[in-house]
Amino acid sequence: MTKAKPKLRFSRKLLAIPYALFLAIFVVAPLVIIVYYAFTNGDTGEFTVDNFVNFFSGTGGQSFFESSRFKTIVQSFFISVMSTVLCLAIAYPVAYIIATCKVKNKAGLLLLFIVPMWVNFVLRINALKELLDWIGIYNKSDEWNIFNTVLGMVYDFLPFMILPVYTTISKIDKSYLEAARDLGAGGASAFLKITLPLSKPGIMSGVSMVFLPSMTNYVISNYMTFNHTKIIGAFIDECFKNDLWNLGSVTALLLLTLMFLITWLTGGFDAQSETNARGTSLW
Amino acid sequence: MVKLRSILKWVFIGLVLLFIYAPILLLTVYSFNESETITSWQGFSWAHYEYFFNMENQPLPIVIQTICLALVVASLSTILATVGSIGIFYSKKRTSSLLSGVNQIPVINAEVVTAISLAFLFVAFNLPKSTFIPLIVGQMVLCTPFVVLSIIPKLKQMDNNLYEAALDLGATPTKALFSVVIPQISPGIVSGFMLAITLSLDDYVIAAYTKPNTFQTISTHIYSLAKGSTVDTIKSSYWALTAIIFAIIVIVVIVMNIIANKKAGKKR
Numbered sequence: 001m002t003k004a005k006p007k008l009r010f011s012r013k014l015l016a017i018p019y020a021l022f023l024a025i026f027v028v029a030p031l032v033i034i035v036y037y038a039f040t041n042g043d044t045g046e047f048t049v050d051n052f053v054n055f056f057s058g059t060g061g062q063s064f065f066e067s068s069r070f071k072t073i074v075q076s077f078f079i080s081v082m083s084t085v086l087c088l089a090i091a092y093p094v095a096y097i098i099a100t101c102k103v104k105n106k107a108g109l110l111l112l113f114i115v116p117m118w119v120n121f122v123l124r125i126n127a128l129k130e131l132l133d134w135i136g137i138y139n140k141s142d143e144w145n146i147f148n149t150v151l152g153m154v155y156d157f158l159p160f161m162i163l164p165v166y167t168t169i170s171k172i173d174k175s176y177l178e179a180a181r182d183l184g185a186g187g188a189s190a191f192l193k194i195t196l197p198l199s200k201p202g203i204m205s206g207v208s209m210v211f212l213p214s215m216t217n218y219v220i221s222n223y224m225t226f227n228h229t230k231i232i233g234a235f236i237d238e239c240f241k242n243d244l245w246n247l248g249s250v251t252a253l254l255l256l257t258l259m260f261l262i263t264w265l266t267g268g269f270d271a272q273s274e275t276n277a278r279g280t281s282l283w
Numbered sequence: 284m285v286k287l288r289s290i291l292k293w294v295f296i297g298l299v300l301l302f303i304y305a306p307i308l309l310l311t312v313y314s315f316n317e318s319e320t321i322t323s324w325q326g327f328s329w330a331h332y333e334y335f336f337n338m339e340n341q342p343l344p345i346v347i348q349t350i351c352l353a354l355v356v357a358s359l360s361t362i363l364a365t366v367g368s369i370g371i372f373y374s375k376k377r378t379s380s381l382l383s384g385v386n387q388i389p390v391i392n393a394e395v396v397t398a399i400s401l402a403f404l405f406v407a408f409n410l411p412k413s414t415f416i417p418l419i420v421g422q423m424v425l426c427t428p429f430v431v432l433s434i435i436p437k438l439k440q441m442d443n444n445l446y447e448a449a450l451d452l453g454a455t456p457t458k459a460l461f462s463v464v465i466p467q468i469s470p471g472i473v474s475g476f477m478l479a480i481t482l483s484l485d486d487y488v489i490a491a492y493t494k495p496n497t498f499q500t501i502s503t504h505i506y507s508l509a510k511g512s513t514v515d516t517i518k519s520s521y522w523a524l525t526a527i528i529f530a531i532i533v534i535v536v537i538v539m540n541i542i543a544n545k546k547a548g549k550k551r
Contacts, residue, residue, distance in 0.1 A: 011373075012369060012370065012372075012373040012456070012460070013370055013373045013374040013375070013378070014370065015366045015367070015369045015370030015373070016367060016369075016370025016371050016373075016374050016378065016379075016382060017370065018363060018366055018367065018370075019363055019364070019366065019367025019368075019370060019371070019382070019427075019431075020367075020370075020382055022363060022367075022423075022427070023382065023385045023386065025404075026401065026404070026420060026423075026424050027385055027388055027389055027424060028385060029404060030397075030400030030401050030403060030404040031388075031400055033400060033403040033404055033407060034396070034399070034400050034403065037403065090299055093295060094295075094296060094299055097292050097293075097295070097296055098296075101292075108540065111536065112300060113299075113300070113303060115532055115533070115536060116303050116304060116307060116529075118481060118528075118532045119307060119525060119528050119529055119532065120484055120485055120501050120502060120528065121485040121486075121487060121502060122487055122501065122502040122505045122506055123501070123505065123521065123524065123525045123528070124306070124307070124525075126310075126505055126509065126521065126525070127306035127307050127309070127310045127525055128306040129509075130306065130309065130310055130313070130321045130522075131305055131306040131309050131310075133321050133322065134309060134321045134322060155302070155303070155306070158299075158303070208391065212391070212393055213393065213394075215393070216393035216394065216395050216396070217394070217395075218395065219487050219488065219506060223506070223509055233393065233395045236395050236396070236399060237395060237399075240399050240402065240492075245403070248399060249399075249403075252395075252396045252399055252400065255393050255396055256392070256396060259391060259392055259393065259396075263387075263391050
């Protein structure tokens, strides 16, 4: 009996092997390939940093700062910052109102903001496009195109900001607020000194879920502007389609770096945090 | 003063809800429009629905194959994630935090970067898109991490002594796993599965990079319609689909609410 026991007790950690292999082959290896393409010459496969030089240099006699690529980058950052700020400006009050209201069925109220997310993403974006068309502001001018893109990003990513913020606000211990009140703080100063700082993790994870997608979700930007407003995601897509793999990889690598930076700054690698999982909170 | 503030609060909530629902409600109304343009109302008609429900037209078969794809991807992702989560949970701290870290990459990475990197990989493997393997594996890369994220918390809540007790009472480890561990984490498995389905149904970018050329999902089809000069009948038949999906969701939410209320009532 005692001899057979170690054999019988298979180790449960061995169950991690299939998924570890899956992650190694389909998540890590593809990223290694991107790094490879970013640092090699397209024709000969030799090591080079030319791709990075190419990325940051102009074309056809123009300097980098006059090039359409620079415009794409600036435009992307602008759209991304605007979308994130607007999302936060709308989501924070919504989350705060729901978390602090006296309505019994708060989950039901919150659900109202999530239900539209269950409609297919492209159908949803198409619906917004039709609405803009109906109002008469679809594809009118470059300025409207930028505005419409931001609107599309906010429309699509709003729940990803509302949910983490709501989660953190609703978890704040009410006795802190009562204590602040007892000690003479007014409503506004209690909010600024207690609620706002304590909801920072939710804001951070919301920002991390809106910022990068707003820069790369080319489906929204292409759709909302009839391909007139280009963002970094669309640029990568074009590189791939036009067989400019090395240039595309450089761009992807820069985005990856940005992603790690944002995630590190917002604490997104902390798998313990309950607010970081984009989407899991939808259920 | 307090009352005014409370009114303003709900007005704000109402405006945000209006923004969220207006596009879908507008399409729902115009899905009954006789013409194919959104800008003019030509009178009530079922034409878009009739076009949509005719199997000989493109939309319905595409919807069906999109759903089949989602079921396949979600099932495979859920199996892989369930086994993987249990493994990660019982691994040494170093291994488990490494795997959880890598698990986060597809979650936070820009979809287009994930997609392009997978496309490179399949080219390197010389694996043709027509085999459907790139599409299924690609969407699994997108879905599985989310399923893992919904199972791990359930494992943490689980009472670990039960598994040990099952072993002491003579169950084989496999039996103990299936009859003790799996039932305890099943809510996480179910919600992970549902999440995987919605992610797969929603996905455009990964599918665009990995699908066989002749295969279309709802997302890729609508997107391809928007780009070119296309027949408006197909486009507007998707308005009908938007309305149908929305109606189904609303009904499901209401029914779920009624069931939840009844349960709560019984408990009282």
